[in-house]
Amino acid sequence: METKNAKVLITGANRGIGKAVAKRLAEDQAHLYLAIRKNDPQLVEEMKKAGAASVQIIESDLSSRAGVEKLIQQTQGLNIDILFNNAGLLTGGLFEEQPIDDILSMLQVNVDALIHLTHGLLPGMLSRKRGKIINHSSVSGIMHLPCASTYAASKAAVLAFSNCLKQELKDSGVSTLVLITPGVKTRMFDQIEPLYGKNIEVPKDTITPERYAEMIREAIVEDLTELSPSGTTGFALGMARHVPRLFDFAVSLKFKR
Numbered sequence: 484m485e486t487k488n489a490k491v492l493i494t495g496a497n498r499g500i501g502k503a504v505a506k507r508l509a510e511d512q513a514h515l516y517l518a519i520r521k522n523d524p525q526l527v528e529e530m531k532k533a534g535a536a537s538v539q540i541i542e543s544d545l546s547s548r549a550g551v552e553k554l555i556q557q558t559q560g561l562n563i564d565i566l567f568n569n570a571g572l573l574t575g576g577l578f579e580e581q582p583i584d585d586i587l588s589m590l591q592v593n594v595d596a597l598i599h600l601t602h603g604l605l606p607g608m609l610s611r612k613r614g615k616i617i618n619h620s621s622v623s624g625i626m627h628l629p630c631a632s633t634y635a636a637s638k639a640a641v642l643a644f645s646n647c648l649k650q651e652l653k654d655s656g657v658s659t660l661v662l663i664t665p666g667v668k669t670r671m672f673d674q675i676e677p678l679y680g681k682n683i684e685v686p687k688d689t690i691t692p693e694r695y696a697e698m699i700r701e702a703i704v705e706d707l708t709e710l711s712p713s714g715t716t717g718f719a720l721g722m723a724r725h726v727p728r729l730f731d732f733a734v735s736l737k738f739k740r
């Protein structure tokens with residue numbers, strides 16, 4: 484899909500990967516609708532300076548069903564072309580040590596809000612026969628590591644949801660893109676070591692949010708349905724996908740309780 488003049492709604496666009504993608508699409512003169520928790524006039528200025536055709540902040544909190552419903556209401560009539568379900572939370576550590584409140588909050592943002600928002604925006608896209616839904620999964624959705632149980636479950640759910648939707652939407656004018664994201668140097672990545680590091684060796688490889696935003700932009704323009712990593716992470720991902728027992732064995736050597 485062309486990004487120039489596209490109307491793009493991005494959740495979690497105030498920092499990390501969401502902000503980098505917003506900025507990259509601003510350079511393509513997209514119309515940006517930034518769904519973030521707190522108004523941020525400086526962010527608006529930054530996006531306008533980068534070239535955005537227009538920028539609108541939609542203050543929204545995805546931590547409740549009511550918050551997502553409000554966001555859906557606010558997007559009615561905007562004729563959004565690209566929905567980027569990006570906002571997310573990380574949980575981790577030995578399962579019995581993860582606070583249940585953290586787990587349920589994470590599932591609300593990573594899974595419930597993503598499915599709910601898609602449910603709210605898809606009918607409009609289908610009636611216009613135009614749209615793209617980008618869902619943020621992770622290598623954790625395929626590479627099932629100890630200490631990542633609940634986060635991995637959320638990202639596997641995002642992947643399954645996106646793959647089913649991809650098939651349902653065939654020839655509808657609406658397409659999906661699922662991001663099997665590797666390590667990207669953001670605040671979330673920095674939380675991995677303290678959460679997982681006591682029990683498992685944490686991979687240190689990262690790319691910058693700006694580099695990853697460029698790759699996401701290319702995947703949008705080329706209408707890819709999945710963006711997944713190459714290199715060492717790509718090799719490990721292939722192992723987890725095709726020879727999961729070998730992957731599990733390799734991982735077990737890096738884990739201690």
Ligand SMILES: NC(=O)c1ccc[n+]([C@@H]2O[C@H](COP(=O)([O-])OP(=O)(O)OC[C@H]3O[C@@H](n4cnc5c(N)ncnc54)[C@H](OP(=O)(O)O)[C@@H]3O)[C@@H](O)[C@H]2O)c1
Pocket residue numbers: 494495496497498499500501519520521543544545546569570571572592619620621622664665666667668669670671672
């Ligand atoms: N970085 C990685 O290595 C990596 C790898 C795989 C997948 N991912 C995925 O990439 C996506 C973006 O993460 P990131 O790495 O850019 O991390 P980040 O810098 O921590 O950004 C997370 C974003 O989600 C927003 N968010 C969290 N809870 C929210 C809520 N209740 N309502 C609305 N927004 C909320 C945050 O907003 P606030 O600033 O208001 O908290 C922030 O904008 C996530 O889905 C993550 O799972 C990241």
